[in-house]
Amino acid sequence: MDSGTEVTFAASNSSLESGGAAEPAAALHLLSRQPSRFKGVVPQPNGRWGAQIYDRHARVWLGTFSDQEIAARAYDVAAVRYRGCEAITNFPGERPSAGELAFLAAHSKSEIVDMLRKHTYAAELRHGLCRGRGMGARVQPTTPWAQKLLFEKVVTPSDVGKLSRLVVPKQHAEKHFPLKRSPENTTGNGVLLNFEDGEGKVWRFRYSYWNSSQSYVLTKGWSRFVREKGLRAGDTVAFSQPVYGQQDNNNQLFINYRKTPRKQDEAGHPDDAIAAEARSIKLFGVDIAGGGGREAGEKGTANSWET
DNA sequence: AGGTGTGTTGAA
């Protein structure tokens, strides 16, 4: 499961509910859609929980969570961002701190929603509180010189294709990303790793070993990164770690990327992964066919607009 | 295949 500090207003009292009979069993979810006792939280068919908030007649999806209490906190964060600190929340006792309010104010609604959906809100808030001191200054990315390069990889077509996973070269994986069965962050198989990108944004990927292909891979969360950055086969991704603090610094890592120069083809997003793949395979990074295919509205995760 | 998130509807 995801760590307990997924989403939340600093505190964590909440004697509300969880105390008593903590779900006799998750067994009833097959046919009985037990409604959530939390505002903005809806049950998912598989027993998990979704969070959503409404903004001017439109639903804004805040992501899915394994625990309805965490989903409820995600809703609370969104509620404050969308409706102000007076908004009705699931945990009235846990009001956001001044710092968190500043953090929220410093980010657009869609940015906050993205963090919630990626389950990186808590991590980004920590950074914001740490770095962007004083008024809710925008989060400043960690300067490159504070990062120690671990390794780079030129992404393959399948790394940016519909497989939604990045194969981490075994040598680098075993050297830099030892896959331990550590207590926390362990999700069934694999672990959840946080990476800060060049903009100071945090990404969470599931990292695991696939027996079938005998390879180490970054899976869940990776496709979102590929999509947002518009990564194409031939581009390079670099993984680094903090040069100072112990690498145990909240096991915070960095991920950066570099586009390979292409013929006057701006950073088109590969909406059509298949076409992008075929093109890249043949041309070996040298692109001719212009259209990266962005034009039409982005699909999937395009949501919420700004005030 | 399983899970996520949207379409949609009716109630608050």
Place this chain on the structure above:
DNA sequence: TCAACACACCTG
């Protein structure tokens, strides 16, 4: 505004 419900489509 909001959640129940169904299910198309995406991801892992």
